[in-house]
Amino acid sequence: MYIALGLAVIVMLSVIQLPERAFAETSLDVNADAAIVVEVSTGKILYAKNIDTALGIASMTKMMTEYLMFEAIKEKKISWDQEQIISEYVHQVSKDTALSNVGLEVGKPYTIRELYEALAIYSANGATIAIAEAIAGSESKFVKMMNEKAEELGLDNYNFVNSTGLNNQSLLGKHPDGTGPEDESVMSARSTAKLAAQLMKDFPEVLETSSVPTMKFRDLIGEMTNWNKMLPGLDFEYPGVDGLKTGTTDFAGRSFTGTAKRDDMRIITVVMNAKDSDGNSSDKGRFGETRKLMDYAFANFSMKEIFPKNYELKGKKSLPVTKGKEKSVKIHTEQPLQLVIKNGEEKSFNPVFTVDKKKMNKEGVLTAPLKKGEQVGTLGAVQKGNEDDGFLEKGYTQTVKVVTTEKVEKANWFVLMMRGVGGFFSDIWGSATDMVKGWF
Structure with a gap:
């Protein structure tokens, strides 16, 4: 069951990707090339x-x-x-x-x-x-x-x-x-x-x-x-x-x-x-247009905490684990996610969790042993209904680490064997049940 759950998580994550950044229109008019x-x-x-x-x-x-x-x-x-x-x-x-x-x-x-x-x-x-x-x-x-x-x-x-x-x-x-x-x-x-x-x-x-x-x-x-x-x-x-x-x-x-x-x-x-209001190249133009940009930035933007430290993603508070004493592990953010955003828009962001595929096996499940605090992915944010201008570094997305909240030790051979036996008989029982249902 945990393998199926893991695949479901991966499918969900594959569709929750950050969109390509596009330059947003703004009412600010700067007289410069x-x-x-x-x-x-x-x-x-x-x-x-x-x-x-x-x-x-x-x-x-x-x-x-x-x-x-x-x-x-x-x-x-x-x-x-x-x-x-x-x-x-x-x-x-x-x-x-x-x-x-x-x-x-x-x-x-x-x-x-x-x-x-x-x-x-x-x-x-x-x-x-x-x-x-x-x-x-x-x-x-x-x-x-x-x-x-x-x-x-x-x-x-x-x-x-x-x-x-x-x-x-x-x-x-x-x-x-x-x-x-x-x-x-x-x-x-x-x-x-x-x-x-x-x-x-x-x-x-x-x-x-x-x-x-x-x-x-x-x-x-x-x-x-x-x-x-x-x-x-x-x-x-x-x-x-x-x-x-x-x-x-x-x-x-x-x-x-x-x-x-x-x-x-x-x-x-x-x-x-940069040019002034008369269309002339002048100090009034370059420093006036710079003042306009600085006024705009300081008046409209500030650093805000979007998601706190130890934030647990709704519906994804844990990930499935194979070969461990436990079959899942809880996860949360290691640090708060802070973004520079327009004032008043801090509640317009949705969390975006991206799993580290290198930590997953072929079935899309974490494999024990796992350390406490081990990174398993990243958390970013996407703004609902709005596009923005992105970052200086093209393709960059601001994220924080998502880590395990506890360690998961590897299960011993006997436990793994019994799970395998249990899975085998569970599959037989499921097949038999389906066959009987087919008779009626």
Whole structure:
């Protein structure tokens, strides 16, 4: 009987599968070629517009340069106090006042920390190339590292052509090998948000510098003012903003990867080629549209516990077991299932239990012995009647472990033999009963 019960459970589970994610329509209108809002801890997408199309990213490219720099420091390939001698190429780029720069003197040493602060706060292009040269020896080799790291991180729809995000025509004819003279780095909004999330996860110290509104750079007149004007004290100040990277070129328009935290929720926003209400590419546009996204996320979403720890699924509080002292084992969730959802919708979710088929035999039944707390599946949730935008990682479903509540020891040979004998006579009796019924 327990084998039949096990097969029934498997059949039930096979039809309770999470649907393919589809991008939901929303009344939020963002004036940008692409836009996304993501809750960081889960990767849950709260809003999406054209997020898988590769578009110009301009200086948002520098987030990949930052990632490789932090990684090189962690691996002790370079250090914060290491001095980098400025090459003629870096010097020539750095003195171009049409670009975002701090002047760097050829042949003079600057520490990696100085160069990084200029990159993170003022988006200094010469300083960025200097860091690339310090890590890889040349910008050409560094660009290869950038694309390899993007693949390693699982990014899609991207192409890095230099370390800065400038159009290659701004690089004085010395653009990296293998790239064209007018090429520019591109990436999708999804991948841009994914890179930002990975950067903050692996190197959270990035926010210590990206959150600095102004800073002095050596003996230069005046201060570097952060291009992220949503920081405290700047023109478009927004509560909780502490990063991350702007980007502006003619090709990319005005773009911005922002991040902000309120209470226990951190979000990432990306706008690409954002425009203001008059249709102009402007700071009012990129920061105004970012504010719109942040207002929407913080006002409408929060982290909610959908199913508690030790939750027992109705109708599936146990699973059948073969070769055990007991013929079934109780199951429940190991941890609570928490989701980022729209306020007021926490009761609109149904549980979705997915059994671990690797733990089942050919008849679809667990086999003893089983340990207490052994994982036998996962529990997720699907919202009734609604589609949403899914997660940064395509195909990802947020779940918690479903585990056994008790151990099941393997039955000894005598018990198993008697069960087999009992099953044999039970089958004979059932056949005889059916035959007698057939007579009448």
